[in-house]
Amino acid sequence: MEYVYAALILHETGEELNEDNLTAVLESAGADVEESRVKALVAALEDVDIEEAVAEAAAVPAGG
Amino acid sequence: MEYVYAALILHETGEELNEDNLTAVLESAGADVEESRVKALVAALEDVDIEEAVAEAAAVPAGG
Amino acid sequence: MEYVYAALILHETGEELNEDNLTAVLESAGADVEESRVKALVAALEDVDIEEAVAEAAAVPAGG
Amino acid sequence: MEYVYAALILHETGEELNEDNLTAVLESAGADVEESRVKALVAALEDVDIEEAVAEAAAVPAGG
Amino acid sequence: MEYVYAALILHETGEELNEDNLTAVLESAGADVEESRVKALVAALEDVDIEEAVAEAAAVPAGG
């Protein structure tokens, strides 16, 4: 899940969600970054409205 | 939420959840890191079983 | 999603889940295969019990 | 389920859902293709709106 | 409500839930402490498993 968390951090800090930034975040956390997974994530998120996806999840009751 | 995400990344990569590591992750994502929040986060998570807390989220019934 | 379906076919037929086999299946279906996505899939599935991962309900955002 | 997965791949790639294409996908995955099952699938899918079935599946969390 | 919160604080810090401690907490927050209410609360909580009672609330979905 670290790849997804990294994407969400970038979203929160307002940085661009690209391969370089994702890789930087993951490496800073000591992850063995696989380029292909970074690429796949960026591609998959291309058409996703992150705000909306997160908000939708928030509408679902979160566990206490 | 970037602080919490940063904690989750470190948890996934198995790195120690300390102030230095959290700060590094947040800075790599371009965040303006507040030392006291980092400190507070480390303190809050000290005795927490992250695995378990995250599993609680999974236990929540998914919305239809 | 075709990449995931391709993985599932290979899982069903008992063939090895590697890049060559995935690529072959996708190409046979006329897909423009992206190497990085194939690589990422293989990496993501490396330690995954597919049977279990398929059966376990994924969290669905409300109004999904 | 490999027959159904094969149909779904073709659906995703936009290729025609006919006997030849299904057989090609299955064979590429090393399956022992039973012609009669392929025929049955093609006939059955003539009456199934795959788009709709996919949308419906997305709305409901898969049983755990 | 402050009386009950005071009881919850003492429960968390592991201090004994007696009249003196409750009074101290309430006074530290600038409350006009009514002795009889403190007495009644201490008596009422004698038979309550606070951990359990509170755990039930954890199952309550937090508003999104």
Next chain:
Amino acid sequence: MEYVYAALILHETGEELNEDNLTAVLESAGADVEESRVKALVAALEDVDIEEAVAEAAAVPAGG
């Protein structure tokens, strides 16, 4: 949760929600107060209308 409880006590007694007051309440309950968590909590609650947050939570049906 003792930090949050302490904040809510202050809210109930009408005292100001600042670091000193929070610390006083927590100390009176025998807590080892971490300055950073107090700071973080005060900052986090700065823009929160506690009355409203409680009312909103009450509107969510309480799960059993």
Next chain:
Amino acid sequence: MSAERKTKTIPDWKREEVDDIVGMLDSYESVGIVNIAGIPSRQLQDMRRELHGSAELRVSRNTLLKRALAEADLDVLSEHVHGQVGIIGTNDNPFGLFKTLEASKTPAPIGAGEIAPNDIVIPEGDTGVDPGPFVGDLQQAGAAARIMDGSIQVTEDSTVLEAGEEVSQVLANVLTELGIEPKEVGLDLRGVYSDGVVFSPEELEIDVDEYRADIESAVAGARNLSVNAVYPTAQTAGILLGKASGEAKALGIHAAIESPDLADDLVAKADAQLRALAVAIDDEEALPEELRDIEVPE
């Protein structure tokens, strides 16, 4: 007995007919034998017309059909040639052919002495028949019937005959009166040959709902795999984001992390705990007004 010798012994018109049939058999991907017993010839003409473009139906003498089948190397279908049958050819696949034929069947009345092909049910409802001896006929036929609101009503769905049983005169009359046509008349496929395989009708009956359910479960399974293995796709990236943020929120609330994004939730959680504790307290005097009489949530 070789076809060669036979050829010389049959009249020219038969020879031509056989050649014709062989030509037809050779020209289709799938060929089958259909039962046409009980279909009036006018209706048969209608069906032939309806099938035009998707399948060709041909009726001939059984001896000639068998001879043609033998000459076309389709002996495997000969066992189905008995009674009143026809040959059907199509370029559709056998499952599609079966579907087409089933769809072209039309309901027909059943007569006394006939065997019910399936359970016969008289549905619940107002028969629209005025009170009279018909209510007795209905009851005699096995239907739950009585007079209500000035007409004869069937009070519940009544299975009046099971598949395989013979239709009585009374039942036949009742069904006619009610306009119930329990038979399905049409071309009944006995067997189809396609690409080297003979299919029986049982094999050709497709449960579309089952396929639909299979597709849904395949899609759901793929989605689960994508999310659980954290392999994001365009369809599942949103779910993954939601899952990750949900996890962060759960952790934050669980650990009471002092974050502006969680402040509302933490306050709400504290309040919920307060109420939960209040519920556990029996003595009302120990509670402030606002916490008395809290309903215990179900």
